[in-house]
Amino acid sequence: MIITVTLNPAMDKTLIIDDFKLGTVNRTSDIRYDIGGKGVNVSKVLKNFGIDSLAIGFLGGTWKVSFEHELDKRGINHQFIDINASTRTNTKVVDTKNNIYTDINEAGPEISKAELDEFIALYTEKCSEGDIVVLSGGIPSSLPKDIYGTLISIAKSKGALTILDAEGELLANGLKEKPFAIKPNNHELSLLFNEELDNVEKIIESCDKIREQGIDNILVSMGSEGAVYITKEKTFFAKGIKVPVRSTVGAGDSMVAALVYSIVNKLDAKNTLIFAQGCGAATVTLEGTEACKLEQVESMILKVKENIEEV
Template sequence: MVITVTLNPALDRTLIIENFTLGTVNRASKERFDIGGKGINVSKVLKNLGIESKAIGFLGGMVKSVFLEELDNRGIEHQFVEIGAQTRTNIKVVDNKNSTNTDINEAGPAIKEEELQKFIEIYKENCKKENIIVISGGIPKGISDDIYARLIKIAKERGAYTILDAEGELFRKAIMEKPYAIKPNNHELSLLFNETLEDESKIIEKAIGIQKNGVSKILVSLGSKGAIYVTDDEIYSAKGLKVEVNSTVGAGDSMVAAIVYSLLNNLSNKDTLTFAQACGASTVQLEGTEACTLDEVKSFLEISERNVRRVDYGN
């Protein structure tokens, strides 16, 4: 079973505004609403890839029913702790004329200690042997930044695999517990090492260091420039695919879903990166935080494979 953790979900409101201009009145030509939060996004993609998952985390306020209804409509199992505060709403402004995407993200609700403890109990119940636990996104107020480290430790003690997608101190503390796989982007990796990482060789060097400290698989996303996949026995690099970009939100989450898909389908390292790149490319073509489908991903596999190469780094 796959369990996705979303501690700070958000209702994503996407506004299409041509020639978005600061300091003036802007009129939206189109809008859409999507339930989101990185773990929930992963569950949405997995469902479209034919993989069942269970979404857990916190939900509260007026939008809670929106989330639960949409998850039910999608056939995604869920077990969220109801909180007293309001789940956040994020605004995404897409300006196709100027090719810009602007995110306005709320901080999220404050979580009470008793709400956190209730979640921990639910989490423990779901950390069964050989389950895959996806831990991703930010955290709301009231929760310590060592929470992901705690969750990884709990999962590993129960024989579950953990996949991490986080940044900042959450990321730094969590990787100390050696999750099975991580999916940072180059910005998150740069923050971890406090240096700008743009060169492929430097990114590989840092990823190898993480891998040697106990993280088995590191998928580094580079946006339009591609991705790098470092494992204990092979390294692969992929060029970015040139596609029409309608929204970058959820692209990284689709790549996390690709890691899960590869594990469950025993894909090779090369095929894992090929599939991840295809997932990312198909996602950025979609509006809002809609999830890519398996057919959409398959349409990119051939060109994605041609852009993947093995890297000889002396390991």
């Protein structure tokens, strides 16, 4: 079973504004709502790839029913803990004239100890041998900063593989429990090492240091510059490919979904990166946090293959 964990889901509200200006009245040309949060986005993509998952985390307030209705509509299994506080709203402003994308993300709800204990019990019950568990995204401030380390430890004790996509303290603490794979972007990696990692060589050097800690699979996304995939045996770099960009939200999540897809389908390192880069490229051509489809990814594969090399 595939389990995706979203501890701080959000309703993503995307405002399309033709020429966004600060300090004045702006009028939208379009608006859309998408259920979001990194783990939820992974489940959405996996469903489009024909892979079922169980989405778990916390939901409450105004958006709870909307979330569950949309997950049911998409055929995504879910079992979120009901909380007293309200699930957040994240607002995305897309300036189509100037090609500027602005995210305004809320902090998230207060999670009580009882609610957290209920989640831990559910999570422990659901994890089993052979599962793939995706732990991704930020957390509400009321949760402990080592929560991902705790969840990785539980999953590993049950014989499950874990994929971690987090930043800052969450990533640093999660690394201590040696997840099977991680998916930072170059900015998150720079933050982790407290230095600017502005080229492929520096990124690979930093990932080698992570590998020395016992983590053998590292996928680093670099936006339009491409992506690097480092494994125990080989390292590959795929240059970015030019595509029309409509939204950058969810591109990293689709690459996490690609890691899951690659594990399920036993792809080698090179083809894992090809598929992941294709997922990222396909996703940025879509509006809001719309999930990419397999045929959209496949349309990118040939271009990616022309721009990948072993390093």
